[in-house]
Amino acid sequence: MKINFDTPVVKSREQRLGTIIAWDGRASELSSQSEYARSNCASGCGEKGRRLCEMKGPFTQGSVCSEQMVECQAGNVRDAVLIQHSPIGCGAGQVIYNSIYRNGLAMRNLPVENLRLISTNLQEEDMVFGGADKLEQSIRDAWERHQPKAIFIATSCAAGIIGDDVDGSAKKMQGELGIPVIPLHCEGFMSKHWSTGFDATQHGIMRQIVRKNPKKQEDLVNVINLWGGDVFTPMLKELGLRVNYVVDLATVEDLAQLSEAAATVGFCHTLSSYMAAGLEQEFGVPEIKAPQPYGFAGTDAWLRELARVTHREEQAEAYIAREHARVKPRVEELRKLLKGKKGFVSTGSAYAHGLIAVLRELGIEVEGSLVFHHDPVYDSQDPRQDTLSYLVDNYGDVPAFSVSNRQQYQFYGLLQRVKPDFIIIRHNGLAPLASRLGIPAAPLGDEHHALGYQGIINLGETILEILAHKKFHEDLASHVKLPYKKWWLEQKDPFLLLR
Amino acid sequence: MSDCSQSMGQVIQIRKGKDVSEKEKEETALQSKKPAHAKTNSIQQIRYVCAIGAMHSASAIPRVIPITHCGPGCADKQFMNLAFYNGFQGGGYGGGAVVPSTNQSESEVVFGGEDRLRGLIESSQKILDADLFVVVTGCISDLVGDDVGAVVRDFQKQAVPVVFAETGGFRGNNFTGHELVARGIIDQYVGEYNGPRTAGMVNVWSLLPYHNTFWRGDLTEIKRVLEGVGFEVNILFGPGSRGVSEWKNIPKAQFNLVLSPWLGLQTAQHLERKYGQPFLHLPVIPIGARETSAFLRAVVAFAGVDAAKAEEFIRSEEDIYYNYLETFSDFYSEYWWGLPAKFVVVGDSGYNLALTKFLVNQLGIIPGKQIVTENPPDEYRDFIRAQYRNIAEDVSTDVEFEEDSYRIHKLIRETDFGHKPPIIFGTTWERDLAKEMKSAIIEVGFPASYEVVLSRSYVGYRGALTLLEKIYTTAVGASA
Numbered sequence: 019m020k021i022n023f024d025t026p027v028v029k030s031r032e033q034r035l036g037t038i039i040a041w042d043g044r045a046s047e048l049s050s051q052s053e054y055a056r057s058n059c060a061s062g063c064g065e066k067g068r069r070l071c072e073m074k075g076p077f078t079q080g081s082v083c084s085e086q087m088v089e090c091q092a093g094n095v096r097d098a099v100l101i102q103h104s105p106i107g108c109g110a111g112q113v114i115y116n117s118i119y120r121n122g123l124a125m126r127n128l129p130v131e132n133l134r135l136i137s138t139n140l141q142e143e144d145m146v147f148g149g150a151d152k153l154e155q156s157i158r159d160a161w162e163r164h165q166p167k168a169i170f171i172a173t174s175c176a177a178g179i180i181g182d183d184v185d186g187s188a189k190k191m192q193g194e195l196g197i198p199v200i201p202l203h204c205e206g207f208m209s210k211h212w213s214t215g216f217d218a219t220q221h222g223i224m225r226q227i228v229r230k231n232p233k234k235q236e237d238l239v240n241v242i243n244l245w246g247g248d249v250f251t252p253m254l255k256e257l258g259l260r261v262n263y264v265v266d267l268a269t270v271e272d273l274a275q276l277s278e279a280a281a282t283v284g285f286c287h288t289l290s291s292y293m294a295a296g297l298e299q300e301f302g303v304p305e306i307k308a309p310q311p312y313g314f315a316g317t318d319a320w321l322r323e324l325a326r327v328t329h330r331e332e333q334a335e336a337y338i339a340r341e342h343a344r345v346k347p348r349v350e351e352l353r354k355l356l357k358g359k360k361g362f363v364s365t366g367s368a369y370a371h372g373l374i375a376v377l378r379e380l381g382i383e384v385e386g387s388l389v390f391h392h393d394p395v396y397d398s399q400d401p402r403q404d405t406l407s408y409l410v411d412n413y414g415d416v417p418a419f420s421v422s423n424r425q426q427y428q429f430y431g432l433l434q435r436v437k438p439d440f441i442i443i444r445h446n447g448l449a450p451l452a453s454r455l456g457i458p459a460a461p462l463g464d465e466h467h468a469l470g471y472q473g474i475i476n477l478g479e480t481i482l483e484i485l486a487h488k489k490f491h492e493d494l495a496s497h498v499k500l501p502y503k504k505w506w507l508e509q510k511d512p513f514l515l516l517r
Numbered sequence: 518m519s520d521c522s523q524s525m526g527q528v529i530q531i532r533k534g535k536d537v538s539e540k541e542k543e544e545t546a547l548q549s550k551k552p553a554h555a556k557t558n559s560i561q562q563i564r565y566v567c568a569i570g571a572m573h574s575a576s577a578i579p580r581v582i583p584i585t586h587c588g589p590g591c592a593d594k595q596f597m598n599l600a601f602y603n604g605f606q607g608g609g610y611g612g613g614a615v616v617p618s619t620n621q622s623e624s625e626v627v628f629g630g631e632d633r634l635r636g637l638i639e640s641s642q643k644i645l646d647a648d649l650f651v652v653v654t655g656c657i658s659d660l661v662g663d664d665v666g667a668v669v670r671d672f673q674k675q676a677v678p679v680v681f682a683e684t685g686g687f688r689g690n691n692f693t694g695h696e697l698v699a700r701g702i703i704d705q706y707v708g709e710y711n712g713p714r715t716a717g718m719v720n721v722w723s724l725l726p727y728h729n730t731f732w733r734g735d736l737t738e739i740k741r742v743l744e745g746v747g748f749e750v751n752i753l754f755g756p757g758s759r760g761v762s763e764w765k766n767i768p769k770a771q772f773n774l775v776l777s778p779w780l781g782l783q784t785a786q787h788l789e790r791k792y793g794q795p796f797l798h799l800p801v802i803p804i805g806a807r808e809t810s811a812f813l814r815a816v817v818a819f820a821g822v823d824a825a826k827a828e829e830f831i832r833s834e835e836d837i838y839y840n841y842l843e844t845f846s847d848f849y850s851e852y853w854w855g856l857p858a859k860f861v862v863v864g865d866s867g868y869n870l871a872l873t874k875f876l877v878n879q880l881g882i883i884p885g886k887q888i889v890t891e892n893p894p895d896e897y898r899d900f901i902r903a904q905y906r907n908i909a910e911d912v913s914t915d916v917e918f919e920e921d922s923y924r925i926h927k928l929i930r931e932t933d934f935g936h937k938p939p940i941i942f943g944t945t946w947e948r949d950l951a952k953e954m955k956s957a958i959i960e961v962g963f964p965a966s967y968e969v970v971l972s973r974s975y976v977g978y979r980g981a982l983t984l985l986e987k988i989y990t991t992a993v994g995a996s997a
Contacts, residue, residue: 076636077644080618083590105656105686106560107567107591113598113964116562116945132949137560145660145687152558159559163923175588176656176687179626206588207622207657426615427644446597447615450608499646501582501611506644515640 021296021397026185026201028221028292030209035291035393037211038072041421042513045387046410048419052394054404070394073516081423082445083206085172086111087215089135092170092202092222094119094245094266095273099134099160103153103184104174109137122245122267125464136160145180150187157191157199167270168198168227170219178205198226198270211391211423213288213366219265220293223273224300232277232301238262239324240282240303242290246466250283253470256337257321257330264293277301280328283320285469286310287368287396287403295397307402312372313379314342315412317470341471352478353381361481362438363387364429364448368396369465371405373442373477376468378413380478386418386436388429390445420512426451427502431512433457440484442477456495458487554927562922562946564890564963565728565865567686568653570595571694575651575702576612577726578753579760582647583612584679586634586665587655589620591686599691603963604730604970617641621657630663638672638679648761649706651698652681659685673705678761680705692780692865692891695725699784702764703791710768710792717822718749718770720788722781723802724867726754730965734974735802739776742977745834746813746827748820768792771820776802776812778866778904779897800904802867804875805981806838834978841982848989854996856989857940857957859883861929863947864962865891866901869916871976872942872961875984877908884914885939886932892920922946930954940988957991 022029031037041048051070085104089111093100102108112135119133136159138152153171160169169191173184184201192199200222204215220242239259241250245266254261259280264273276282282297283306284290294305308323309316318338325334361382363370367389374384396403409416418435422428424447433441433455441459443449449459460480462468468477500507511517551557569591572583585592596614600606608614619625619633634652641650654665669681682701684694699722723739724732733755740752751763751770773788773796775781785796797819803812810831817827849856860882862869866889876882887905898918905916919925929941929950938956941947945966951958960968961975974980975987 075640077640078618078620078637079615080585080592080596081589081620082593083588086590086594105567106563106565106690107569107594107655107686109560109563110566110570110594110598112563113602113945113966116964117602117966130949132562132946135561137563139558139560140687142687155557156559159557159561159923162553163561174656175621175626176660176685179657179660206590207626210589210620210622212590424615446601447593447613450613499610501645501647503644503646515644 019399021292021299023221023224023296023300026225027203028214028218030214031211031217031391031393032209034397035395036070037213037391037393038070038421039210039391039423040073040513040516041070041392042073043419045406045416045419048392048421049404049406049410052392052404052406054395054401054407070392073513075516077427077515079425079427082212084204084209084212084215084218085174085206087212088170088172088202088204088219089115090118090244091216091219091265092172093133093135094122095168095170095268095270096128097166097269098168098170099136099164099166100170100172101153101156101160102135102137102172102174103140103149103177103182104137104172105140105176106137108174109135118245121463125245125247126267128267134160134164134166140176145176148180149177149182153182153184153187154191157187157195161195166197168200169195170222171199171201173201173203173205175206178207200226213391216289217292220296223265223276224293224296227270227273228277228297228301229274230277232275234280235275235278236280236328238275238279239328240264240276240279240297242282242284242293244289244465246285246464249466249469249472257325257328257333259328259330277303279303281306281324283324285369285465286366286372287405288366288393291393291396291398298398305398307398307400309408310368310372310405311470312468313375313413313474314471316372316375316408345471345475348475349379349478352475355482356380356382356478359383359440359481359485360385360436360438362433362436362441364441365389365444365462367391367393368405369444371409373468374416375409375413376474376477379474380481382481384416386420386432386438387416388420388422388432390421390423392421424448427506428512430455430500430502430507431509440481451500453491454495454498454500456488456492458484458491460484554924556921556924560921564920564922564944564946565690565692565892566595566599568684568689568691568694568697569655569686570599570691570728571682571684571698572616572651572653573599573612573691573727574695574698574754575653576609576616577755578649578764579756579758580610580648581761582641582645582650583616584637584641584650584652585616585618585655586630586637586652586658586663587618587621588657589618589622591655592616592618598964599727602966603727604965604968606727606730606733606970611645611647617645621655626657626661629661630658631665631668634663634665634668638668638677642677648678649702650679651701652679653684653694653698654681656685656687659683659688678706690892691728692725695780696783700787703767703784703788706761707764707767712769714771715749715769716771717747717820718751718766719743719816719820720751720753720767720770720773721776722753722773722784723776725780725865728865728963729868730960730962730968730970731973731975734970734972735976735980737972738974738977738980742809742813742834743816745830746817747822748816768794770794772796774799774816778870778901779893780867800870800900801874802871802976804871804976804984805879806835806978807879808874809977809981810835838978838982845985852993855937856992857882858937859885859934859939861886861939861941861943863888863890863925863929863941863943865889866893868962870901870904873905873908873914875981877912884908884912885934886929887914887916888925888928889916889918890920890925893918926950940992957995959988959991
């Protein structure tokens with residue numbers, strides 16, 4: 019299915035890929051029910067992701083919205099400004115994404131500064147008369163204050179419902195200022211899963227920033243990531259390749275040259291799927307269709323495919339051999355230290371598939387895990403990107419594999435099923451519950467932490483560190499009460515209310 | 518609610534047919550020769566959130582859990598920013614990012630969200646162990662006109678402890694949302710009362726929970742000193758509150774104490790109308806012995822309780838306080854390497870005024886710039902200005918009202934502070950500015966992303982000593 023870049027509004031994940039947010043079973047079942055359907059899916063399968071059976075129930079806890087993902091991507095472009103066309107409450111996110119931006123800049127050795135997000139501060143009268151004037155004023159303010167190379171606009175539930183013509187305002191202001199003014203349609207209600215916000219950002223970048231007549235740079239590789247530390251530069255240097263990190267902490271020029279690269283990679287298909295497929299479709303920049311770079315097998319396969327596409331096979335083989343020799347001794351030690359430990363991964367979808375592989379490389383048992391959503395297929399629809407099947411085939415099944423959209427009330431029962439020694443998380447909301455049960459969490463703020471060969475060691479060391487925290491959590495657990503009723507805590511089935 | 522929202526729906530219809538020439542006129546007006554960096558609608562680097570942020574006023578009451586009827590991101594946003602990256606306060610028992618939420622989607626925008634809310638309230642009773650649920654609404658519900666009141670009233674009729682407040686983001690900020698939540702609980706849960714009053718019992722309406730980074734420690738100290746002079750204190754929010762039973766006692770109190778420049782006044786006025794309960798309004802949250810003793814004497818005089826007993830407490834607190842100050846004076850008078858002489862305060866009026874009073878009157882630091890950032894309602898602004906004009910018998914200063922950090926920082930940059938940079942009492946947003954100005958910075962308000970705050974307090978007798986430690990550790994810490 020071709021991605022449509024002609025319209026300003028991105029198609030949501032559920033429309034494009036058949037994304038679900040609630041499911042319970044074995045990883046192998048989910049993989050065989052997903053659209054890739056290993057046996058009969060060649061590249062380009064299906065019109066749309068298969069409609070997986072998704073559960074629904076009356077009780078839900080706070081999720082995350084697409085606009086937040088726009089903030090944490092478009093809002094972290096270094097020489098752009100993001101306008102939040104919304105009441106002031108959506109602007110709350112400026113605080114967390116500022117902290118992330120500052121820490122991200124520091125990790126990449128860039129000058130630390132506050133981010134540049136401006137709220138149009140819509141009020142009651144704007145709900146009646148519309149907010150276009152305020153939007154245009156804020157765009158002018160952004161220009162007057164920062165002379166940015168581009169201005170992004172994040173829409174909001176309120177702006178969407180009152181029907182402000184954000185596209186019209188953007189077009190007008192783009193004419194007036196002579197820089198790209200890019201509407202990103204990300205009303206919270208438009209998608210049940212926040213990852214649509216990644217796509218909304220990437221859609222706008224593809225339409226209005228990426229150079230349409232690229233001059234190829236044969237040694238440039240796009241890395242679609244967040245704010246993680248710079249682990250790709252040293253790795254790709256071994257292959258004589260340069261890194262183009264996008265979207266966070268990038269400059270507008272970095273975004274413009276996306277179309278000139280020799281290949282596109284990512285750390286997680288959930289994040290990179292849309293733009294990587296789009297760049298291949300529109301500009302012939304190949305997306306590396308391989309397992310993600312986690313664990314020995316995944317990283318080997320990923321490097322080999324990248325080397326094949328960029329014609330650097332020899333360097334890759336030498337690098338792979340060197341790295342195996344370098345990390346294996348410590349990995350062996352870590353395996354001994356972590357023997358018998360049980361882990362539980364609760365992160366975004368494709369990322370979790372990679373992390374479970376790393377845990378198993380370390381000899382850690384993973385009987386259960388959860389992902390916040392599941393995409394039955396990614397935008398490329400290429401079975402070589404079927405990360406869940408790759409996990410099941412190469413590292414074994416996960417018997418208790420759940421899709422749960424950060425639903426803490428279910429998390430209790432999920433942990434009871436497998437009683438892990440620790441959990442791995444990224445998004446907030448689940449670790450506090452685990453803590454009150456005496457279970458420590460490893461929060462992976464740097465998304466590259468577990469990536470590649472070194473990532474196996476990194477994750478192992480981190481797990482050792484957080485296992486030591488167990489003393490804190492167990493002490494706490496014996497002194498606090500959970501907010502859930504006894505009846506609920508006694509239920510064996512975390513999905514009871516959804517069946 | 519529905520009345521308001523339904524009429525809103527109608528006006529939106531009218532808006533679509535709005536006269537084009539009128540719109541053009543407005544546009545020209547906006548574009549016409551605006552001076553550079555003039556005040557506009559824009560808010561860069563926010564200093565408050567929207568009304569649904571008051572979900573935290575619910576979860577600040579022990580064993581009360583908010584139910585958020587809003588889009589999928591609202592609860593997470595309010596929590597992560599007000600309560601996490603602001604002192605890393607945490608969600609506690611029933612708060613946090615994962616409070617019940619309808620996570621409204623397109624279908625609730627088109628068909629309304631009342632059924633979905635009903636299902637969520639019902640299932641929340643089954644799953645969550647709370648004394649009271651507080652339904653707060655977001656933009657979607659308030660715009661499409663869900664009759665949340667009707668849904669909640671059906672549960673109330675079955676004696677389910679649940680109340681609601683309409684807190685759509687466009688209606689106001691989390692300060693006004695706080696008063697809506699308080700009023701919702703008073704009217705729908707506390708209810709009517711005709712019984713006797715308890716002499717010496719006081720309800721305290723003061724700092725905004727969670728938004729004020731130090732509210733837990735501060736309310737605890739305020740409760741401690743009021744109890745010290747003999748009051749029975751309904752502190753209402755935070756670890757010192759006895760939860761809903763305390764709220765049930767609100768009408769029994771002798772009076773309400775509004776301890777803030779304006780926040781809580783509407784609640785007190787409402788209680789005056791509802792229960793005929795008087796209130797005392799003291800705009801300055803006391804920091805330091807001088808201000809705290811004066812505060813306690815004012816409350817004691819208003820309530821007519823035993824002044825002799827109060828004086829005994831004040832004396833014993835002052836003994837301790839001035840003993841520490843005596844030792845501190847060695848440092849304060851002898852330290853060789855320079856201490857800040859002027860200060861800037863950027864923050865909401867409550868802490869802003871409190872700090873200004875303390876720094877001017879008890880430390881003798883010179884006011885450089887005071888900027889109030891929470892957008893107080895217009896009717897209170899002259900009153901607030903008057904407080905700054907009379908900051909001390911011999912010191913008068915000005916205050917500015919500004920919410921947009923770009924302009925706030927510009928105001929500070931354009932101020933002449935004389936021969937050395939001022940110390941800045943502000944937020945994380947001032948961090949880079951402080952570096953640029955070579956100023957010391959103390960993060961005292963939202964957002965304070967570089968502070969980890971548990972029980973720390975900066976008010977009263979004990980908090981003032983902690984504040985002194987913080988200020989001068991920062992100053993000394995920057996020396997060679």
